[in-house]
Amino acid sequence: MxxxxxxxxxxxxxxxxxxxEPILRQDDWAKMQVCYAGVCGGSDLKLMQMDATGPDAxxxxxxxxxxxxxxxxxxxxxxxxxxxxxxxVTVDTVVQPCGHCxxxxxxxxxxxxxxxGVGSSFDGGFAPFFAGPARNFHVxxxxxxxxxxxxxxxxxxxxxxxxxxxxxxxxxxxxxxGPGVIGLLCAAAALFAGAQVxxxxxxxGAQRLECARAMGxxxxxxxTENLAARVQAAFGGSADAAVDAVGTNxxxxxxxxxxxKMGRLVAGGVPFKDxxxxxxxxxxxxxxxxxxxxxxxxxxxxxxIAMQVLKRFERQIDSWVDSHFxxxxxxxxxxxxxxxxxxxxxxxxxxxxxx
Ligand SMILES: [Zn+2]
Ligand SMILES: [Zn+2]
Numbered sequence: 001m002x003x004x005x006x007x008x009x010x011x012x013x014x015x016x017x018x019x020x021e022p023i024l025r026q027d028d029w030a031k032m033q034v035c036y037a038g039v040c041g042g043s044d045l046k047l048m049q050m051d052a053t054g055p056d057a058x059x060x061x062x063x064x065x066x067x068x069x070x071x072x073x074x075x076x077x078x079x080x081x082x083x084x085x086x087x088x089v090t091v092d093t094v095v096q097p098c099g100h101c102x103x104x105x106x107x108x109x110x111x112x113x114x115x116x117g118v119g120s121s122f123d124g125g126f127a128p129f130f131a132g133p134a135r136n137f138h139v140x141x142x143x144x145x146x147x148x149x150x151x152x153x154x155x156x157x158x159x160x161x162x163x164x165x166x167x168x169x170x171x172x173x174x175x176x177x178g179p180g181v182i183g184l185l186c187a188a189a190a191l192f193a194g195a196q197v198x199x200x201x202x203x204x205g206a207q208r209l210e211c212a213r214a215m216g217x218x219x220x221x222x223x224t225e226n227l228a229a230r231v232q233a234a235f236g237g238s239a240d241a242a243v244d245a246v247g248t249n250x251x252x253x254x255x256x257x258x259x260x261k262m263g264r265l266v267a268g269g270v271p272f273k274d275x276x277x278x279x280x281x282x283x284x285x286x287x288x289x290x291x292x293x294x295x296x297x298x299x300x301x302x303x304x305i306a307m308q309v310l311k312r313f314e315r316q317i318d319s320w321v322d323s324h325f326x327x328x329x330x331x332x333x334x335x336x337x338x339x340x341x342x343x344x345x346x347x348x349x350x351x352x353x354x355x
Pocket of ligand 2: 097099112114
């Protein structure tokens with residue numbers, strides 16, 4: 001089969017290449033035909049450029065990229081009971097955790113030092129077929145379209161940020177800085193929890209802010225310096241939780257100043273845009289007893305909730321998946337994601353099958 005791969009550890013060595021179709025390596029594995037696979041504006045762009053020549057690199061080339069995907073089960077191993085051929089599924093990207101470290105025991109597979117990541121150290125979904133441990137496969141809710149089901153992974157990351165780390169409760173006020181896909185999904189997860197949500201974007205992000213409004217969020221265009229005052233005016237008070245869904249020092253600062261006493265600040269974006277360590281106003285943190293956290297990837301328990309969030313906002317989310325590409329058009333898909341010309345670029349992998 002032809003798949004979109006990082007071919008070697010050399011920076012940018014990436015392309016569509018011939019590789020073996022994956023097989024069931026164990027009795028408790030399953031295999032799927034991949035129908036839709038999204039380009040991740042955080043880690044895929046980073047993985048494209050990553051230098052993976054060192055032994056400690058997270059990326060293990062040659063490797064099939066892609067960690068946000070959905071499709072149809074084609075084969076299950078004899079030990080698999082919760083899946084059958086024809087099921088519509090998506091795949092939890094944290095694979096083969098050790099199962100006995102303290103993080104595995106507490107359900108935090110995303111922190112297990114032995115885990116592999118689908119699409120970085122375990123062959124991923126930018127391919128016509130994917131195979132892996134069956135317990136990583138989730139059957140999509142009845143009637144949820146596959147193109148929306150492909151967003152379960154970023155939705156699970158958003159549920160992790162908003163529910164596990166920010167601990168958002170019904171009735172609370174939540175600010176999200178950055179209306180990209182993660183920001184919008186954080187907004188959806190916070191609305192799902194019963195919170196009031198305000199999403200902040202730049203003037204360039206007008207269309208994305210419209211997506212947030214369509215779900216029932218308030219929005220603000222961040223074109224002046226007094227963001228905190230404007231947020232407080234819109235909300236009638238300070239925020240209880242605030243998420244940086246951009247991944248910059250500036251966005252984290254802006255998020256923090258919208259918080260009231262004992263507010264929770266969460267770094268949700270992949271912080272690769274700033275190469276220098278972040279600076280924070282520790283006087284503000286101390287005086288207001290702010291909790292600072294981060295959400296990386298997701299826990300297995302986030303996935304069923306993520307699918308419910310997608311189901312709840314299915315109609316609105318449908319408009320975000322605004323462009324489709326074949327794997328051969330990967331450069332366009334990555335360029336348009338980087339330049340923010342698209343909200344979510346999606347590969348239609350099944351079309352690539354007969355090569
Ligand atoms: Zn991602
Ligand atoms: Zn472990």
